[in-house]
Amino acid sequence: MRAMTAEDVKKVFMVLDVDGSGFIEEEELKFVLKSFSQEGRDLTDSETSAFLKAADKDGDGKIGIDEFEILVHE
Template sequence: MAMCSILNADDIKKALDAFSAADSFNHKKFFELVGLKAKSADEVKKVFLVLDADNSGFIEEEELKFVLKGFAQNGRDLTDKETNAFLRAADKDGDGKIGIDEFAALVKE
């Protein structure tokens, strides 16, 4: 499933452009700009499933690094600093990965 079937392509571009510089990524602002914060729980789950590239039921650190590419092929890789901060913000149970409930809670923060 393509991300643009869930989210508006213009919103995706605007969000990616806002965080094009290294170490500028802010998940709260990104989810707001991309329009995900306003989406239903079902739509948030669909986005999670797109980002869970290996279909493990979790977004692991390696997948998180490429999260912006999940929104658009031309998205940049997150830096290690950004990846670690994103993981720390979302991983409430401390297992080193992000489950669907953790992702949904993070989006709605």
Template sequence: MAMSSILNADDIKKALDAFAAADSFDYRKFFDMVGLKAKSSDDVKKVFKVLDADNSGFIEEEELKFVLKGFAKDGRDLTDKETKAFLNAADKDGDGKIGVDEFVQLVTE
């Protein structure tokens, strides 16, 4: 499933452009800019499935690094600092990965 079937392609492009510089990624602003915060939890779960590249049911740290590429092929890789901050914000149970419920909670908080 393509991200553009869930979210507006123009919104995705604007959000990616806004966070093009290294160490500028703010997941709260990003989710708001792409319109994800306004989506139903079912749509947020669809986005999670796209980002869960290995279909493990979790977004692991290695997958998080490429999260922007999940929104568009030309998205940049997150820096190690951004990846760790994103993981720490979302990983409520401390298992080192983000489950679907943790992701929905992060997006909607």
């Protein structure tokens, strides 16, 4: 994923931002794997929390596009 262009990252972000709020919230994260595969599963609460903690650099409880891009390219 590190090789993704900024435009590709934005497209993925928009898929995950189901409600179009400009942020990926905890409830949206639970379904992240299902967004990419019919065989995908819901994340557990602990997986969701870990993902949010890793990506939420400003501590506001949600992931903005800038935070998402940093996570993708780490």
